[in-house]
Amino acid sequence: MKTLSLIAFTSMVLLSISSSAQITSKADNNKLNFIFQKGEIGPAENFTGKAWNIGLVENDSVYNTVVGNVYFEPEAISNWHIHPSGQILIITDGIGYHQIKGQPRQTLKKGDIVMCPPNVEHWHGASPQTGMLQMYILPKTENGMVTWLQKVTVEEYSNHK
Template sequence: MKTLSISAIAFLILLSINSRAQITNKVDQNNPNFVFPKGELGPADNFTGKAWNIGLIENDSVYNTVVGNVYFEPGARSNWHTHPSGQILIITDGEGYHQIKGQPRQTLKKGDIVKCPPNVEHWHGASPQAGMLQIYILPKTEKGIVTWLQKVTDEQYLSK
């Protein structure tokens, strides 16, 4: 039986890793700003337009935190919703909007961080001209995750 040299084994491992990386990134190969695959298309019951979600950290009884990444295509947005323990958004690319019920709409851009207070109605999504990538953090999930509400109207979305 022949034995492989350490160099040959290392080469095969690197080839395997590179092949997996190409498969993983293939979903988003047209957008160099994607760090994670797009994930699953969000349900039309909770989003207007196309919003793609991938979970990054699943809920468990140790951390009680959910972390994920959402890509909103241009014009896409969430419904109004609340989180029992609030939500933190980290905008990693693009441009979009966020609004807390009863307050003016905010424009978001790469590098912005938003704290959505517990049990407060809000929505977020991309601008009409550009998509938006965001990481979301949902803490203290033992209190619950999200309550989805009504759709954001075009008038609300386009108001300043």
């Protein structure tokens, strides 16, 4: 119930923001509407390319939920990883990919919502030509947050079957 309240609150915040900064990187010819600041660059051991993270809701013992925003520059992707209680992704702009181990890669675009199941290997990131902005929600953090695994191969990133 608390997680649903947090999701509703986050949705209201997103809807109430009427003006967004537009940022364009050299590799990204499409302007993306940034709702939040870019944040800090993610560690190279967990990402291929540049992914920028900013925390929006810090973990605490009341909500046990983390909310943040990631900007993946074009071709930037996460390593394979798992979340003990799953992860919710809300794509706020751009084009990207998501893949659950053993399933076909999915293309993501603004407005898509992805439910990453608990303890299931997956990765996500931007397309080759366009960056991607995503909000993430990690529920039930008392079970743990993330276990980072191996890098995504070029074949995995390129394979849409």
